Amino acid sequence: MIGHGYLSVIxxxxxDLEFEKDAVKIYTEFAEKVHDPKxxxxxxxxxxxxxxxxxxxxxxxxxxRDGEHEVKFYCPVCGWTVNFEKKPKVGDHARCRMCGVIFELIEIGGDYDIRRV
Structure with missing residues (x-):
């Protein structure tokens, strides 16, 4: 499934992408219409x-879409990064490299989240 676990991010x-595309169009139009070179x-x-x-x-x-984006969270215990790597599956476990706490990857409402094991 494309974007599995990334509903809110997508x-x-x-x-934001639509906003940025509109900004390119507007700034380009302004540049075409203005006479002052600066x-x-x-x-x-x-x-x-x-x-x-x-x-x-x-x-x-x-x-x-390609599953090449790493799934990472900040450890709620110590603030370090908990990395589930690329293409994780719900139920996978990862250990915080700083404090050693183990977390399980879960999905809530289409978004990845973590739960302490």
Whole structure:
């Protein structure tokens, strides 16, 4: 299943992606309409920056679709990273490398979460 465990993340990224695409369009239109070369350059730079955001978000979505995005959480005990690696399955276990507590990967409402074992 594409995006399994990432329901909220996908919704947020899709919303942000639309915002960023709109920003590219608007800044490009402003750059085309303005006559002052300095202001034109500012809008062109804004459009380029927003294009970078679009590309980054699209790559993130692709990594999620391809199962190449690591599933990580902050340990609720010590704050270190608990990594379930790529393509985990609900029920997998991971140990916090700092405090040693073991967590199980669960899914709640389409989103991955963790539960202390």
């Amino acid at each position: 919704k947020m990224v899709e919303t 202001i034109k350059e500012i809008f062109i730079n804004f459009a380029k920056a927003e294009t970078g955001h679009v590309n980054g978000l699209q790559k993130l979505m692709q990594r999620i």
